[in-house]
Amino acid sequence: MEIALQAGGLPVCPGTAEKGPHILSFKVAIVGRPNVGKSTLFNALTSAEVFAADLLFATLDSTLRRLELPQCEPLVLVDTVGFVRNLPHELVAAFRSTLEEVRSASLLLHVVDSARDDQRALMVQQVNGVLEEIGAGDIPQIEVMNKIDLTDGVPRRSAGEAGGPPRVWLSARGGEGIDLLRDAVGEQFAEGVSHQRWHLPRCDGRLRAHVFRVAKVRHEHFDPDGGWQVEFDVRRRELGQLEPLLAAAATDARPAAESG
Ligand SMILES: Nc1nc2c(ncn2[C@@H]2O[C@H](COP(=O)(O)OP(=O)(O)OP(=O)(O)O)[C@@H](O)[C@H]2O)c(=O)[nH]1
Ligand SMILES: [Mg+2]
Structure with a gap:
């Protein structure tokens, strides 16, 4: 699978390329x-x-x-x-x-x-x-x-x-x-912000859009095999809703880190 790079060097999920650089602020x-x-x-x-x-x-x-x-x-x-x-x-x-x-x-x-x-x-x-x-x-x-x-x-x-x-x-x-x-x-x-890092076996465009909406994405990376790694800050009040969606994206999905 080809991985597109946008101007800032961040890999972009195929088919979900965004216009301009990501805004790393809520x-x-x-x-x-x-x-x-x-x-x-x-x-x-x-x-x-x-x-x-x-x-x-x-x-x-x-x-x-x-x-x-x-x-x-x-x-x-x-x-x-x-x-x-x-x-x-x-x-x-x-x-x-x-x-x-x-x-x-x-x-x-x-x-x-x-x-x-x-x-x-x-x-x-x-x-x-x-x-x-x-x-x-x-x-x-x-x-x-x-x-x-x-x-x-x-x-x-x-x-x-x-x-x-x-x-x-x-x-x-x-x-x-x-x-x-x-x-x-x-x-x-x-209010409490949680730092999350997730490895998912594949990229889901809708889920990715949701993550970008509710969280402040710090890094994302696409593996050649279709895997998606994403690291973001999210308000704890949003995490309750987001976590099950990430977990449902793949059976072996898991948060790689949590702090803050
Ligand atoms: N009395 C009063 N007038 C206000 C207040 N805030 C805004 N206005 C007036 O309301 C009018 C519309 O203000 P805008 O800020 O342009 O309104 P808007 O919602 O951006 O309008 P659109 O861009 O057309 O959607 C202007 O004449 C403002 O001066 C306020 O607190 N009190
Ligand atoms: Mg206006």
């Missing part, structure tokens, strides 16, 4: 309906200058920046195109890149316009519906209840409704509550 994607304040939040969290405007689809492509938090290693933050059901034709290509960024994220910041009280639940439901459709329905979320300056103006954290994701109430434009969100995100990645 990815956090900002998602939500158009005009809810995603780009404003992206700018507030990263001190970047991404175009934000009171326009539908002000953002036409996904944008990535480094997010530094005191509790964990640097993360990659992604701003995305607004989610709607029937996307205007000319935005479909832009949405494709958003879709890939979202699917490979470890955490979603689901931004909601908290001032639109009457339609809030329905809008959250619609965005979650799109997330399900694109295969991102099981990625953990924090709901960001934005624009509190238009309501009670009180930044806070709260538990989600009926087992839903935790919430942070803030104003991306004024900056009130941004620190609460930084803490909430940092906590997600500060």
Whole structure:
């Protein structure tokens, strides 16, 4: 079997070559309906200058920046195109890149316009519906209840409704509550991380994509006989779900190492 090498020298699983170098950081994607304040939040969290405007689809492509938090290693933050059901034709290509960024994220910041009280639940439901459709329905979320300056103006954290994701109430434009969100995100990645090394007798494209999504892959190697060796860091909360999948990939699969 031929082994492809990408620019950085990492071998690529045949048939699953990825575009560009692997990003060795956990990815956090900002998602939500158009005009809810995603780009404003992206700018507030990263001190970047991404175009934000009171326009539908002000953002036409996904944008990535480094997010530094005191509790964990640097993360990659992604701003995305607004989610709607029937996307205007000319935005479909832009949405494709958003879709890939979202699917490979470890955490979603689901931004909601908290001032639109009457339609809030329905809008959250619609965005979650799109997330399900694109295969991102099981990625953990924090709901960001934005624009509190238009309501009670009180930044806070709260538990989600009926087992839903935790919430942070803030104003991306004024900056009130941004620190609460930084803490909430940092906590997600500060919890125990486990270092894993697995040898599997063959490469499974879907499993590999899953590993890349939930874990930070440090090395991978393909044997000429089709065997796959992968070494990664994964949050313990994800490990419970990942371990059985790896174990099921082959009867003699086993973790080669575990630490941290
Ligand atoms: N009052 C208030 N307005 C805000 C806040 N955050 C964002 N906005 C405004 O909401 C509008 C949309 O903001 P964007 O950040 O461009 O929203 P977006 O979700 O990125 O929009 P798309 O890229 O079109 O999907 C702008 O006029 C912002 O100034 C906030 O906390 N309070
Ligand atoms: Mg935007």
